[in-house]
Amino acid sequence: MAIKDKRRKVLAVLAGGLVLGVGAAVTLAAWNDSEFANGTFTAGSFTFTGSADGTTFSDHATSATAASLTFGLNPTNLSPDDVVYAPYALRLGGSYDATLDSIAPVGTGDFATAGKLTYAVVSTGATFGCDATAFAAGTAVPTTMTTGTDVNLCIQVTAVSGASGIEQGDTGTVTWQWNATSVQP
Amino acid sequence: MAVERDLGAAVALTRRSRRDQNRRRQPALTFRRVRALLAGGLVLGVGATMTIAAWTDQELATTTVSAGTFSIASRSDQGAFTSHGPTETALTVPLDATGLYPGLKKAAYVQVQASGTLPGTVNLTAVTVTNNAGTTPTGADLALQNAIKVGVSVVTAPANCTTAATAGTALNVVPTVAAQAVTVTPLNTITYCIVLELPSDASTLAQGGTVKPTWTFTGTTN
Numbered sequence: 098m099a100i101k102d103k104r105r106k107v108l109a110v111l112a113g114g115l116v117l118g119v120g121a122a123v124t125l126a127a128w129n130d131s132e133f134a135n136g137t138f139t140a141g142s143f144t145f146t147g148s149a150d151g152t153t154f155s156d157h158a159t160s161a162t163a164a165s166l167t168f169g170l171n172p173t174n175l176s177p178d179d180v181v182y183a184p185y186a187l188r189l190g191g192s193y194d195a196t197l198d199s200i201a202p203v204g205t206g207d208f209a210t211a212g213k214l215t216y217a218v219v220s221t222g223a224t225f226g227c228d229a230t231a232f233a234a235g236t237a238v239p240t241t242m243t244t245g246t247d248v249n250l251c252i253q254v255t256a257v258s259g260a261s262g263i264e265q266g267d268t269g270t271v272t273w274q275w276n277a278t279s280v281q282p
Numbered sequence: 283m284a285v286e287r288d289l290g291a292a293v294a295l296t297r298r299s300r301r302d303q304n305r306r307r308q309p310a311l312t313f314r315r316v317r318a319l320l321a322g323g324l325v326l327g328v329g330a331t332m333t334i335a336a337w338t339d340q341e342l343a344t345t346t347v348s349a350g351t352f353s354i355a356s357r358s359d360q361g362a363f364t365s366h367g368p369t370e371t372a373l374t375v376p377l378d379a380t381g382l383y384p385g386l387k388k389a390a391y392v393q394v395q396a397s398g399t400l401p402g403t404v405n406l407t408a409v410t411v412t413n414n415a416g417t418t419p420t421g422a423d424l425a426l427q428n429a430i431k432v433g434v435s436v437v438t439a440p441a442n443c444t445t446a447a448t449a450g451t452a453l454n455v456v457p458t459v460a461a462q463a464v465t466v467t468p469l470n471t472i473t474y475c476i477v478l479e480l481p482s483d484a485s486t487l488a489q490g491g492t493v494k495p496t497w498t499f500t501g502t503t504n
Contacts, residue, residue, distance in 0.1 A: 145339035156339075163342035174350035176400045176503035185343050193337070208347060254347065265398070268348035279336040 142191035145277040151225030151249070154188045160272050166252065169228055173268075177258030184227035185273070187248040193279035194243045200276065206269025213263045214271065217253040227251035242277065351398035354464065354501035360440075363395050372496055377478055382426075385482040391443040392499070394472045396464040400503045404472055405461040406434055408498035411454045419493055426491030427453050429484035433477045434459050434497070443475030453478075453495055464501060474499070 146154040149164045157164045166183040175181070189195055202216045219235025221227065225247075232251045242248050252273065256263040355363035356373050366373040377388045394404050413423040433449040434457040451457045462472040476497070480488070 143337040143339060145341055147341035147343060149343065157342050158340055160342050160344065163344035166343050166345040168345065172345060173348040174399050175348065176350055176352060176402075183345065187341055204347075207349075214347065252343075254345075256349065263349045265349055265351040268346070270344055270346050272342055272344040274340055274342045276338060276340045278338045281336070 141193055141279075143193050143195070143277075143279045144190035145195065145275075146188045146190065147275075148186045148188065149184070151184065151186050154186070160274075163272050166273075168254075172254060175256040175263060177256055177262055179256040180229070181254050182227045182229065182232055183252045183254075184221070184225055184231075185250045185252060186225050187242065187250065187275055187277075189242050189244045189246075189277060191244060191279075193282065194241065195277040195279050197238070197240055197242045197248065198276040198278070199238050200274035202271050202273045204269055204271045207264070207267035208269035208271060212261045213257055213267060215255045215257060216271070216273075217255075218273070219251050219253075221249045221251045223247075223249065225249045227253075241280075350400040350503075352396070352400040352402055352501065352503045353398045354394055354402075354404055354499070355397040356392055356394045356499065358390060358392050363393070363397065365397065375476055375497075377476065379478055382430075382480045384480055384484045387445040387449065387477060387479040389443050389445045389447060389475060389477045391437070391440045392474045392476065392497075393440070394462075394464065394474065394499055394501070395469060396466050396501065399466060401463070401465045402501050402503040403461045404464050404499055404501040406456060406459045406474070406497060407500040409454060409456050409495055410498075411493050411495045414492040414494060416494070419491070422487060422489060422491035423493055424491070425485050425487035426480075427493045429480060429488045430493065431479050431481060432495070433457060435475050435477075436460070436462060437473050437475045440473060443473065443477075445477060445479075447475055447477040449477045449479040453493065 144156070146156050147164050148154040149167050155164075156162075164185070166185060168181045168183040170179070170181045172181045172183075187197070199218065204210075204214065208214055217232075218238055219232055220238050221231050221235050224231070227250075232253050235251050238250060239248060254271065353365060355365050357363050358373055358375050373392065375390045375392060377390045379386075379388045396402060396404075411419060411427050413419045419427045430453040431449045432451050432453055433447055434451075435447055436459060437443050437447075459474070464470060464472060
């Protein structure tokens with residue numbers, strides 16, 4: 098019997114608790130207010146242009162629209178061991194910095210055969226222009242670039258002498274490529 | 283499965299040993315939590331990869347490259363310049379040096395030009411002497427070879443090539459001549475004057491001998 102009473106008391110307390118719970122829930126009804134946050138989302142812009150003269154920059158995104166390089170010494174009358182130089186500048190526009198990848202130059206025509214020409218590219222820092230002196234003073238091409246800071250390049254082409262080197266009358270084109278990939282600010 | 287089987291066996295255990303049992307279950311729980319975190323991490327990883335997708339753009343620059351050509355051609359009269367290579371007929375120098383006798387001196391010129399698209403230099407690089415049959419001179423031929431003196435010099439025009447030039451080099455020795463620049467634009471012409479002399483003290487053994495010297499001019503691009 099004692100156990101049964103105790104059980105009743107517990108049930109009574111629990112029932113009271115339920116009622117209290119309801120009362121408390123009602124009391125909690127209150128003013129409410131909401132907060133809204135708003136953001137404008139816009140895609141950033143990203144442009145990567147190049148210039149063969151250091152002043153006029155434009156997009157050359159395919160090999161068909163590649164920029165024509167201007168060599169200090171005409172590269173259309175090469176003899177073995179000739180070395181010619183051309184400048185090129187890269188510019189990043191828009192709102193992102195980028196990583197810069199230099200792709201190995203691709204030769205066509207007689208120069209599709211490797212070993213007739215050798216290529217090298219260095220950075221000339223803030224100065225646009227390329228000759229033997231500028232090339233010798235050049236540094237490695239950077240792997241990152243920022244908007245507003247042009248990357249000035251100095252391209253060197255050497256006609257290789259010897260049996261597997263350049264032959265009389267060889268002709269073809271060589272195309273250099275650089276890829277920029279935007280990085281998160 | 284192993285855990286559940288353990289639980290079944292633990293029904294009769296005291297409360298104290300059940301706590302021990304719980305403690306033993308702890309590693310399994312930790313493992314589950316770690317696994318959950320890892321799963322979460324995987325999801326985060328996928329999200330991060332998406333964020334890395336970026337814009338790309340490329341720049342291309344191109345040029346036409348061509349090799350030039352280089353060759354030299356020569357003549358010994360006012361005709362056309364033609365190539366006389368190792369596999370071609372050698373140019374005959376009109377020294378008119380047959381019937382030589384001691385004290386006789388002959389002179390003739392050879393003109394050289396670049397005939398390709400590239401400039402370079404040209405130089406007298408070799409001389410070979412044979413008898414009329416094309417073999418090594420012996421006997422009277424050898425005596426004649428040893429007696430003859432030659433000289434090769436550069437003159438401004440064919441008219442300047444006379445027997446007044448010095449002939450002091452043995453026939454089988456390459457006379458020393460400075461390398462000459464051959465240009466393409468404008469095209470220039472190098473005039474070599476070859477003088478040949480049978481000195482007045484030539485050996486009588488040279489009588490009746492015949493020799494055939496061949497001089498080699500070599501052009502090289504700069």
